[in-house]
Amino acid sequence: MATPLPTTWRIAWRNLWRNPRRTGLALAAIGLSVTLVLIYDGVLRWEAGWMVDTITGPMLGHVQAHAPEWRKTRAMEKTLRDVTKTVAALRADPGVAGVDARVYAPALAALGEEGFAIMVIGVDVAEAARPARLLQGVTTRIGTREVLMGNLLAAQMGVKPGDRIAVVGQGVDGSLANDLLTVRALISTPVDSVNRQALIMPIRDAQDLFAMSDEAHELVIYGRDVEQAKALAAGLQRLPALSGAEVLDWQAAQPGMYELVRLVEVMWVFILVLVFVAAAAGVANTALMSTFERTHEFGMLLALGTTPSRIVGMIVLESLALGATGALLGTALGSALVAWAYRTGIDYAALTGGGPTNLSAFGMNFSLVIYPWLTAVDIVRVVAAVMVTSLVASVWPALRAARLQPARALRE
């Protein structure tokens, strides 16, 4: 029968399985390391993506544009003009995936006689209802003179859906803006301040109410890749439509949030490094041990005329085979677990035995349900690392074996 694999390979493979139990344990060690690293990688991928999505989705966007001075003073009359044209120009840009024009107007709202300080936010409802955005999951249609109210504000005011409330504010021209509006539904968004203080309405209605023509306070711009936010911001600033505006990427707009993301990332990477070290140590240890104990056998082979280089080759190949098999098993298990977790989600709180199910920071609520995912790069990286470690770990014993004196070796 033709031999498909070179002899050395076949011998190496067979050697591995001469002691199936021992090899099995070693494979389990390596496999488990790889599985753990992959799970961690999966969670890290999710965390970076999710956290950033949760931060940028509802309120920040990837890039924001304002009239200069608006962020500092929040003055009603500091608006961007000709918003329809600007939005159209932005949407035409290939790097832009979505634009939400917003109006922010402080006002007074009352169900009965008691007035409450609130913020009216006019949004592009269609844009904001997209996944991971402010009104995600909200399917109610908002008609004319209808608004959505933050659930915590509603609780404070004693408002139920269907109630009519009076809203009073000041238009951009200083005139009195007032109207009776129906609360269509209560909403709970990831943004704490919205839940506590906001009335949300279509931007057209907000513009009418506050005597604004084609104006907005903020353009929330979503790009195709959040990692490119800085570049997108720089590019958009050069557009004639935004020439007088202040255009910021989200990191510049909210440096505190950005720092939080980085911090969480750093902490996880730190743990990942530790896990990697453990994995490497396990692999190395196994490789070393499985080589050292066969000194007698190598001695015999040398005595029988095997060249030292072939012995080295055999040892190295065995180690690689062990590493590869372990890595494969680990990858299979790890990928399967990650895929399953991606479908069902890991409830962090349940996993860690209770505790907060939400992370509240900077006025945002991040839900702590993990959906890990992996790219091919992650898998290749781990497998390569295992192979390299196995290779390196086999060098010392291999060299040693090559220099064996058969007689001495046979005696061991």
Added chain:
Amino acid sequence: MTTIRQRGIFLVGLAASAVVAAAAFAQPAKPPDVDAVLSHLDDLYRSKSSIARIEMIVTGARSMRTMRLKAWTRGEDDALIVVEAPAREEGTATLRVGPNLWNYLPRIARTIRVPPSMMLGSWMGTDFTNDDLVKESSLHKDFESRIDRRSDSPPGWWLTLTVKPGIVGRWARIEILISDDGWLPLQERHFDRKGRLARTMAFDEIRMLGGRRVPAHLVLAPTDVEGQRTEMRYLDLQFDARIPDDTFSLSRLERSRQ
């Protein structure tokens, strides 16, 4: 640090008084007695009760808005202001009784109480703050004054008022130009506590209102905001008017569309 207790109503004017008929013309060369001038200025628009019709024009960077208001005041605590024009806001009213402030909105037929935290800002988009509307402070009592120099055109005297130590207020110095004729204010310049000119006021259209000779038109402009100003013009003014007791009540507020 001294705390000043300020209780407030809508203050229907600032500065100057009319020692109406009296000693019409002071000799230009002889500077007037500053104490007398200041008391005069403090009492210019003051009375136990008043009814006024006022035109208010607010000019901002992007728009100009004209309002016509009718205002009733009683003592220092009670005030009712009803908007007569523009038509869009006609019937809108604000009532202050003691520490409480309500807004009535005719378009939606609702009365809303303004929470205390929102009372500190600017009033109805004008350059007046609650400070201005509500203050009980007195030029005479809070400032040291002296005649600074003579002005020939318009004829009058420039007074410099320096805030007395311990007085709480935003203005460290006020310069007032008073006319020879009746000691009426023609111009005021308010300097903040850093000595910077923060805002100016100009008075003109001097005529008889409610039996007193007062400037009927007043323009307030902050110095560091381009193009912004608030103008007030008295169309009608009655001092010590007789006001029915039930004027300052919520029910009256809601019926105030007349």
Added chain:
Amino acid sequence: MAWVSGQYAIRSVGRNIRRTILSIVGIAVGCVLALFMESMNRGRGELFARAGSSSGVGHVRIVPAGWRERRDSRLRLADWEADLAAARAVPGVAFATARARAQALLAVGTHVVPVELTGVQPEIEPHMFRYVQTVRQGRYLRAGEAGSIVLGRALVDRLTADLDDDIVATTVGPGGDIQSALFRLVGIVETGNDDSDSAVCQVAIEDVQRLTQFPGAGEVSLVLGDYRRIDAVRAQLASRVARGDDVMTLSESAPDIEGHLNQDSAVTRIVSWIILLIVLLGVASAQLAAVLERRREFAVLAALGMSGPRLVGLVVQEALMLGAGGAVVGIAAGVPIIWRFAHSGIDLSSYVGGSYSFQGVLFDPIIYGDFGWWIPGYVTAVSLVATIVASLYPAWYASRTDPAVALRVAQ
């Protein structure tokens, strides 16, 4: 008999030095990693406490009744002076201070900014609130001084003010009327970010009392010498504060943060178990190899009458030797590492850009490991347990040696 088997175990272990050393090293590495994680977990508690003590929240707080439900800055303690005295009298309290807050408008000329005014006790406040420890321009408030204010840079810029300017503060009093007071800007603080700057707006507590006409203080905060005594101090204070006033620990003030740290610790613990499992499997693999190698030896022993359980005992004893060795190496290697970790900490601020504020609590992103007498015990326990577990399978395998079969098969 134990002595003999002990000697036998030592000799067996010594027979394949390399394998023994590798096993011991493997165990030690696993132990050191697990030790590091545990040290970090314990250090988290310190991180949290440190954050509490430097952000003004304090380790323990005395707050008015109803504060837990509505965090209204207008609430006042029933008897703040008694509470403060009680706080200072508790042993282990490093600093205690009282504060009163009010919503106000600051004005310079026509520039107006809404703020939350914090009335403090200047001689103690810098010990409890890091932002006012370094005043960039001017100076901090002095004890007994009235009418002075310290502001964050962002507020000063919005007011277009400078040092030594007079600023009017206006607030709404209890009857709904407007009160004003004049303050001189004596110090400007720069925290590095606008939001934190806007949170620094401090005057003497007596000034707030006078301005708002709300007597008393809204909170008494304490910082302890040893953060581990938080619960003990809280228990002591609970009975000594004025009736109606409530005592809260840092965990209760920021329950979410503590929850997150606990979650992180739980995850870290899970990870260290898995790491140990990995190490364990490696060790088991080596042990199994050893057992397989000595099949004939075990067969002889079995033929000589050694029972299964005693063979197991033999293997386990050898494993314990390895475990002990692993523990020794682990402690030797681990102690300097953890010591370094405990003293220099891991400074993440270069990644994060300085300190950061999370849910109103200031964090210095430096984590210090915990270093203490628990270390040797921990390492030993982990090492022994791990090796015993690792050796169970090989031991069981050894006990099933059928002498006849084993002796017949060539090595």
